[in-house]
Amino acid sequence: MPHAPLDLLLLPTWLVPVEPAGVVLLEHGLGVRDGRIALIAPRAEALKHGALQVLELPGRLLTPGLVNAHGHAAMTLFRGLADDLPLMTWLEQHIWPAEAKWVNEQFVQDGTELAIAEQLKGGITCFSDMYFFPETASHLVHSSGIRAQITIPVLDFPIPGARDADEALRKGLALFDDLKHHPRLSVAFGPHAPYTVSDDKLENIRMLAEELDAGIHMHVHETAFEVQQSLEQRGERPLARLARLDLLGPRFQAVHMTQIDDEDLALLVQSNTSVIHCPESNLKLASGFCPVEKLWQAGVNVAIGTDGAASNNDLDLLGETRTAALLAKAVAGDATALNAHSALRMATLNGARALGLDRQIGSLELGKAADMAVFNLSGLAQQPVYDPVSQLLYAGGRSCVEHLWVAGKQLLDAGQLTRLDEQRIIHTARAWGAKIASK
Template sequence: MPHAPLDLLLLPTWLVPVEPAGVVLHEHGLGIRGGRIALIAPRAEALQHAALQVLELPGRLLTPGLINAHGHAAMTLFRGLADDLPLNIWLEQHIWPAEAKWVNEQFVQDGTELAIAEQLKGGISCFSDMYFFPEMACELVHKSGIRAQISIPVLDFPIPGARDASEALRKGLGLFDDLRHHPRLSVAFGPHAPYTVSDDKLENIRVLAEELDAGIHMHVHETAFEVQQSLEQHGERPLARLARLGLLGPRFQAVHMTQIDDEDLALLVTSNSSVIHCPESNLKLASGFCPVDRLWQAGVNVAIGTDGAASNNDLDLLGETRTAALLAKAVAGSAMALNAHSALRMATLNGARALGLDQQIGSLELGKAADLTVFDLNGLAQQPVYDPVSQLLYAGGRACTEHVWVGGKQLLDGGQLTRLDEQRIIANARAWGAKIAGK
């Protein structure tokens, strides 16, 4: 039987599949059918296939959708609230009091919607979120069409939406059951950090994660102080403590990891845990430098995240990836460390692998979900184009983002959101800003 027509045939000047690594396909077509990638072929061959819609993309680069592997979406409403402060002062004297005063379900709804809109406009098709009222974030993800991992926040003290860790886990399990078969949503456990979650709660999370085959998303080794505090209180480094408790493994997503010694590296390698690098937040808070090239050379899966806009101050994953590439070179003392193609892999396939989604997304391969981003490289500042990936990373920016599809559904068309009302979202954010600032 002949194949049904393609739903959509994209014809970009350049197509970067990410897998295999380092490949740029010139004048190829990509076909979508039923929300999945059904064809990748040279242009002439691709045009022989019937398609309901054909989109010519001259001077454009087609890549997998970008994956923001760590953030706190609703905190976008705290963007710029407490800048240029050390992490402990920023958290304890500004962010935590603001959260206690302002965070409720409406805050999470409006802040998450703002974050989703910003991310889509920057080429992000999937994000990982860890914040309060996770059920509200799930609703926004479902409605907007984006893909996400939502982590259930767990701390030893009361948080908005949960009186204690036990209640947070109960609600999280209910959410996990409700969304078990959702095509775009996965639920993970989000113990905040080693210094805010006790051993018994961590062991409970380990058991649940094993039973449900769920991810564990956690801030780890964010600062030197955190490591020193753990040595004083537990007689071991935080990562060693987590290893002793059985949390490390392919499901474990270690966010930040700015402090890594030889023993830490060995634990990451042997456990096959992923590291999620957030360079701009770490730089802004002076938290330290994740040794990305060293991790990469050792075979550790390193993904990339923006962190929350309260500490970044944007959700620009393309900019984050550029910073990661430049910083990796400086930290390693080598201009060859983390080249542009490897950096793009961090922002796509490595992110998918960290979130346990690499069989579905992260690269342009037949059968995978059609999560795609198109970048326009026709601009003055992108000329001439020798390597489109280098040009995107080092001379482009999120303003080059033109189209985004998730599961074959177009969520950004010519830079315009197709499902979200941008002006209403801006108005809501301004209203929150005036309220929080006391104006």
């Protein structure tokens, strides 16, 4: 019995599935049916299949959509507010006071919409968000068409939207129940950091995460000061404390990890914990260097995140990945460390794995969701092309992003957002900027 026609057939010059690793398919087609990848075949064979839409993509590279594994979406509205400061000064004297003054549901709605638009235009099809009013962020993810992990913020003190950790968790559980069948949204727990969440709260989060099979997303070992403070106050390193509390494991997403000794590495390997690397934020705040190559060689799953635009200052995951590749070489003292194909894997399949989504997204494989990005490598600055992945990483940029799909739905067409009003979003962001600056 003949198959139903494909909904979409893409015919790029280069197709990089990411899995298997290191593969570049030349002149192949990819077919989509019902939001999933239904065909990958040489061009001539692919053209034999009927398709409702055929898109010729000469000089273009087709990859899985990028996965931004850590960020604070609404903080786009604080972009550039307090630059060139160390982490704790930045947090305690600038960001936390600004959040106390300005963050409400409208702030989160407008900032998250700005972040989603920026990410879509940069080739990102999935992101993890760690911020206040997660219910508001989830509504925007739903309407925009992007994919996301929304985390429930938990700290030992009152936060916007919750009087205490217990209220934050109650609201989080309700959100989890509301979204448990959503095709593009997952909910995880987001305890801020070891120094802002007590043992009893962490134990409660561990129990809930086990019951719900949910992720735990947390800043860990972001600075040497954090580690030293923990040693002085508790007599143990933060990661060792989390291991003692039985939080580490495949569900745990350890963000930053700039301070790693041999015992830390052993804990990460034994527990199968993922590390999320945010190189540009770490560099800008002088937080330290995550030893990516050492982690990679030990078998730790390393993903990549932009962090928030208040400390980066952009949500450019492709640029972040380039920085990660270059920094990995310098830190390892080895020019072969984190090659371009491995770096792309870190920004796609490794990110999906960290978020527990690797069976759905992160690579172009039959049956997976059609989350895809097309990069134009036909420009002057990308010539000549010997290896399209290397060229994308080292000579390309988010300006090369041309088309993007999530679950087969096109959200970016020839560089234009299909569901979001870019000019309105810019106008709203400028209005927030003027209001915040005036105070």
